[in-house]
Amino acid sequence: MSFDTNSRYNYNFPTSIRFGKGVIDELGPHLKEQGLKKVLIVSDAGLVKLPVFENVLKMIRTSGLDVSVFSEIAKNPVKSNVLKGAECFHQTGCDSIVGFGGGASMDVARAIALKVHHKLDLFDYDDAIGGDRFVTEAVPYFVTVPTTSGTGSEVGRSTVIADDVTHEKKILFSPRLMAKKVFADPELTMGLPAFVTAATGIDALTHCVEAYLAKGFSPLCDGVALEGIRLIAESLEKATLNPDLESRAKMMMGALMGATAFQKGLGIVHSLAHPLSTLVDMHHGLANAVMIPYGMEFNASVSNQRMKTIAETIGLKNATAEGFISWLRELNQKLGIPQSLKDLNVNASHIEKLADLAIKDPCHGSNEKTVSRQDFFKIYQDAIK
Ligand SMILES: [Fe+2]
Numbered sequence: 001m002s003f004d005t006n007s008r009y010n011y012n013f014p015t016s017i018r019f020g021k022g023v024i025d026e027l028g029p030h031l032k033e034q035g036l037k038k039v040l041i042v043s044d045a046g047l048v049k050l051p052v053f054e055n056v057l058k059m060i061r062t063s064g065l066d067v068s069v070f071s072e073i074a075k076n077p078v079k080s081n082v083l084k085g086a087e088c089f090h091q092t093g094c095d096s097i098v099g100f101g102g103g104a105s106m107d108v109a110r111a112i113a114l115k116v117h118h119k120l121d122l123f124d125y126d127d128a129i130g131g132d133r134f135v136t137e138a139v140p141y142f143v144t145v146p147t148t149s150g151t152g153s154e155v156g157r158s159t160v161i162a163d164d165v166t167h168e169k170k171i172l173f174s175p176r177l178m179a180k181k182v183f184a185d186p187e188l189t190m191g192l193p194a195f196v197t198a199a200t201g202i203d204a205l206t207h208c209v210e211a212y213l214a215k216g217f218s219p220l221c222d223g224v225a226l227e228g229i230r231l232i233a234e235s236l237e238k239a240t241l242n243p244d245l246e247s248r249a250k251m252m253m254g255a256l257m258g259a260t261a262f263q264k265g266l267g268i269v270h271s272l273a274h275p276l277s278t279l280v281d282m283h284h285g286l287a288n289a290v291m292i293p294y295g296m297e298f299n300a301s302v303s304n305q306r307m308k309t310i311a312e313t314i315g316l317k318n319a320t321a322e323g324f325i326s327w328l329r330e331l332n333q334k335l336g337i338p339q340s341l342k343d344l345n346v347n348a349s350h351i352e353k354l355a356d357l358a359i360k361d362p363c364h365g366s367n368e369k370t371v372s373r374q375d376f377f378k379i380y381q382d383a384i385k
Pocket of ligand 1: 207270284
């Protein structure tokens with residue numbers, strides 16, 4: 001891609017990040033320093049039962065703050081989760097919010113942070129209808145603590161919340177929704193089971209790859225994406241099959257970098273993956289993992305050069321687009337990711353609906369190669385064989 005000297009661009013890089021083993025111990029003192037009195041911790045029902053969560057509560061209390069916990073979060077968060085959480089914030093007299101967990105906890109925490117001082121219906125803030133212009137009020141002090149290395153939502157400024165009845169997903173977006181501080185402590189991910197590590201890890205890899213291949217001019221994002229790919233390529237297998245702190249730390253950094261880079265855009269793989277979650281409730285990372293080789297095969301004719309650079313970056317002997325795609329297939333195999341959608345309860349009867357949803361998905365808008373509904377149909381068909 002030639003260097004664009006004719007246009008004007010905006011680049012925004014993320015919030016303040018505290019990264020490293022043990023930084024979680026700084027959370028309580030940090031909240032105290034801000035003069036806060038009572039924090040609402042938003043997390044999922046599984047996580048709040050673990051000793052690590054108990055320890056965090058203890059540490060915050062020892063720092064002199066009160067704590068309330070909200071954990072009524074669906075796997076794919078819905079509006080009623082957010083409304084209940086906002087009610088909990090007011091009823092318990094909180095002044096700040098900590099999102100603690102994976103993507104769903106972050107999304108609900110961020111949406112609660114929006115809702116508590118914004119009086120319109122939650123979906124009036126839908127980004128698709130220009131709702132970000134109504135995000136004008138103060139947002140409570142908001143901190144994120146990731147416990148998975150995948151979505152990178154901890155550094156994001158948007159949240160995806162579904163309608164309880166229609167399951168239609170809405171994106172609520174505003175730079176005001178960025179966390180004031182991220183505490184990214186790789187030790188918190190040490191207990192993640194292999195499947196979650198693999199699936200969320202491939203999500204992070206897909207963010208980096210799609211951001212790097214996306215249309216648009218952002219040397220800043222390209223650099224971040226490539227280094228993210230390198231870190232993930234050298235650590236995902238180990239982090240999944242035989243984890244140590246270094247591999248988990250590299251994955252956590254790669255996930256932060258993926259979400260930082262994808263402000264440039266995503267691509268065809270996310271548009272193939274989203275309908276699989278909507279229609280058959282497939283884990284987002286797993287859907288990306290199965291679809292990324294197919295998406296890259298489609299892209300290879302146009303994104304050949306950039307895929308070659310990725311292959312060089314990760315040190316492949318066959319440093320070509322084909323070499324990169326073979327590497328993706330081998331990685332999936334090592335991680336136990338199925339090659340075909342038919343192993344994940346998807347069959348030919350789903351393809352029409354999947355293609356309808358995929359073409360409507362906004363992510364492929366930044367894919368370098370234009371994608372038609374027919375293309376999506378054919379890719380799903382190939383992935384089911
Ligand atoms: Fe993703």
